[in-house]
Amino acid sequence: MSLARAETRRLYKRRFTKLVLLGVLLVLGATVAGTWFSNEKVTPAQVADAKAQADRDYQTSLQSAQQDQQKCQAAQGTADAANWPPGCEGLYTPQPEDFNYVWYMPASFEFVEEFPDMISVLAVVLAAAAFLIGASFVGAEWNSGGMMNLLLWRPQRLRVLGTKMFVFLGWLISWTVVLTAVWAGVFRVIAETRGSTEKLTSGAWQSIGLMGLRGLGMVVAAGALGFAMASLGRHTGMALGALIGLGALQIGVYVMAQLAGLKYPEAYLAPLWGFAWLYKEFVVQDYNSCDFSTSSGCEYATFTLTWQVAGIGMAIFALLVVGTSMWTMRRRDIT
Known part of the structure; x- marks a missing residue:
């Protein structure tokens, strides 16, 4: 051998x-x-639902950001202004890309x-x-x-x-x-x-x-x-x-x-x-x-x-x- x-x-x-x-x-x-x-x-229906949920969350976050902007502007010149950034600069403004619909879908x-x-x-x-x-x-x-x-x-x-x-x-x-x-x-x-x-x-x-x-x-x-x-x-x-x-x-x-x-x-x-x-x-x-x-x-x-x-x-x-x-x-x- x-x-x-x-x-x-x-x-x-x-x-x-x-x-x-x-x-x-x-x-x-x-x-x-x-x-x-x-x-x-992932089915087309799940993709559509995820896109809709992402858009809803974006709109909700956008409304919240707008309300914060209004509160900040209203507080200028008052004692409450110390709770907000000077001149209301730097407040978060949501962007559509911050709410990617992929994150709302199940793992695939x-x-x-x-x-x-x-x-x-x-x-x-x-x-x-x-x-x-x-x-x-x-x-x-x-x-x-x-x-x-x-x-x-x-x-x-x-x-x-x-x-x-x-x-x-x-x-x-x-x-x-x-x-x-x-x-x-x-x-x-x-x-x-x-x-x-x-x-x-x-x-x-x-x-x-x-x-x-x-x-x-x-x-x-x-x-x-x-x-x-x-x-x-x-x-x-x-x-x-x-x-x-x-x-x-x-x-x-x-x-x-x-x-x-x-x-x-x-x-x-x-x-x-x-x-x-x-x-x-x-x-x-x-x-x-x-x-x-x-x-x-x-x-x-x-x-x-x-x-x-x-x-x-x-x-x-x-x-x-x-x-x-x-x-x-x-x-x-x-x-």
Whole structure:
């Protein structure tokens, strides 16, 4: 039996792999069920009622604003004038756009607007599962002594570890692609029956497809990191401990950046890099700066973290960890 076939069989037969996949399906199923029952198809009658209600509220608010204006003008020159703005300037005047009829309608799943969030949910869930499965796949081999026995059969360290990793990543890519396709189909059905597929053009599908590819990249990176960290520590717990340690380090860096008065301390948080990668950008504001404008108030300095920068940063980190695991596999004693 070839090494790749043996590793594939071992991966599929592992009980932990099956349990994690079952957990993934349960979480995704709960998300689908929650979306289905919390949305409904909006009828033309409901749209008309919502528009009428929005117009009624606008007219009521407009009348109230006019009465306030009259009271303010009548109070000028009296003791009651202190209760109103000087010269009655700055009193709120409602505008039609303040009463959007959409806010008066029941929740309805708009595919083009809401499905990107569902892609991010799928990517995060699969990335967490990939990290756990990858860490356990190689960590259990080290902990049980299976890696040493395997190297007696195939005394080629890098080939054994590399084959194990590529088999796992190939399996991970296949599962992610299949689940993403099913995910898109399920939410297309939800949009057809409990929402709307308006604006679903070829351009929208292209944008959704590219976001799905970025989600696939995140899942693969998470799986590779889990595998490499567990291989470095020769135990599944090493990967989990390293993940907790990195989380604590992130918090510490964020706090120190704030204390040091550095601009954009949020830019040092890894989850925001993941957000920028999926949604193409993340804008960070420097709340210690204020360029005051009489028309728009404080305008804070901003920094835009783009998906290209986020992707390059995450790829470099993943390659460093994977490369280090391969180097230690070659250099360290196996016993």
